[in-house]
Amino acid sequence: MSISLLMAVYNPIEYDGRVKRSANALAEICNIKVICPAQDFSSDCFNPDAFDVMRVLSPKIKIQALKQIFFWVNFIFQAIKLRPSIIYAHDYYLIFPAWLAAFMTNAYLVYDAHELIIPNQGERISKRDNFFYFLESRFIKSADLVIAANQERANIMGEHYELKKIPLVVRNIPPMPKQTLSDKLVFRLYEKLEHEYQEDIHIIYMGDINLDRGIGDLINSLKYLPMRYKCILIGGGPSESLIKLSHSQDIIGKRLRLLGPVPHNHIPDLLRQGDIGFLSYSMVGRNNIYCAPNKIYEYAQSGLPIISTSQEPIVSILRKYKIGELLPIKDKNTPLKIAEYIKKISFSNEYKHAIRKFLLDNPHKSEMDKLKDAINGVIN
Incomplete structure (x- = not known):
């Protein structure tokens, strides 16, 4: 060369x-x-x-x-x-x-x-x-x-x-992920990921743990959902206000599990234990409005349908490929809408079929x- x-x-x-x-x-x-x-x-x-x-x-x-x-x-x-x-x-x-x-x-x-x-x-x-x-x-x-x-x-x-x-x-x-950890090892390293009951549904958020990113709406959506729905947060950041909100609803440790920062090479194995991926960005600043997240591909590569805020690049992907649902902008009932979408996705196989097409078109x-x-x- x-x-x-x-x-x-x-x-x-x-x-x-x-x-x-x-x-x-x-x-x-x-x-x-x-x-x-x-x-x-x-x-x-x-x-x-x-x-x-x-x-x-x-x-x-x-x-x-x-x-x-x-x-x-x-x-x-x-x-x-x-x-x-x-x-x-x-x-x-x-x-x-x-x-x-x-x-x-x-x-x-x-x-x-x-x-x-x-x-x-x-x-x-x-x-x-x-x-x-x-x-x-x-x-x-x-x-x-x-x-x-x-x-x-x-x-x-x-x-x-x-x-x-x-x-x-x-x-x-990203390239298609390779499995590096067995399920048994994943649960040993991250015991909060293990399903309490076989019918549990895990909603995974991956990124900066900050209420400014819309995570509060995701947490508040849990009160509209049955106990089998659990929320898994992966990432670091100023989580004090998030924990305070969780304690006020008595869900910390029960339905909300914080994993903290994890090694990048463990992420595909952690996502494999999820059912739905949550993607949330602020609507302030061009960098957020025209975001270019790799998470949308990482979720899809792990077979997770997506619930996302409505940034223009994400809107174009989800409307074309139907791999998830888009949240309305500035809606006071966002937690309720998230809960509705979580239920809709968890009872449908259509998203899984759409994800296969999306991955084939976007290698x-x-x-x-x-x-x-x-x-x-x-x-x-």
Whole structure:
């Protein structure tokens, strides 16, 4: 392989499925090195066979901006040392140092925009967000290839930044999961997942545990459902208010089970114990309104029909493939509507048949083939 590629991400690669997927795919056509911050702990590190990972140990200082600058300097130093053919930057944190590294090494620049940080007209944003928005707006046109996570984001970025080409769309579709844990081991590690009764229905939410994400409506829906319906929450976050709400309804530990953060490679085995997937995003900010969740594919790959808030990209998927139900926007009776949908889904097999069609039409390989073709196009 003659193409050398230096990929950078400003978080440990262990936590970023999009980075791992793109690196694994491009390793088939490039010699890849990925530079990222080191984890706070040494166990369960991701050690791929297909590419090399260089981890930067952050200095022990509290000022985040200085930590970021420290990583930028290390990234640029490695670029000068390795002189790759392509600099590939993940997310808005790295577009400026990636541009500088590409300029100093005469490399091609690829920018993968994980987030949509363009503010709505008249929207007030923080100084931090405004700083990164300025950097993206200043340097995005210098990229030889811009990548977005869905068509809606690509269209907005292309028009707003007046790009010569609409960004390439590479959706967040993970590969089909492989079973790594037996059911027996899953229940031993996560005893809260075990069905109390054979007829129990598990509704699984996976993500940030925060009432701002609409989890309160999911919890409140339990009062409209029989005791056999249980809610499983997977993820970390500020759960104090959630636990307080649960205690007020006397459901914590009985019908509501909090698993906390779990290793990424355990997720498919945990989802296998579920019956319905719950997907919820805020309607504030373009990044939420035009979200590009990989969870919709992870739920589907585990055979779980979905109940979701009505963000435009999710609406288009669920209306086309009928793999779940959409919640109305700003409805005071949302908990009751969630309960109705949970009952509807749990008594129907139609969603399972629709999921098979959805997965056939949306394979992981097609996205990775697009990415590889685009990288070859940059070089050629």
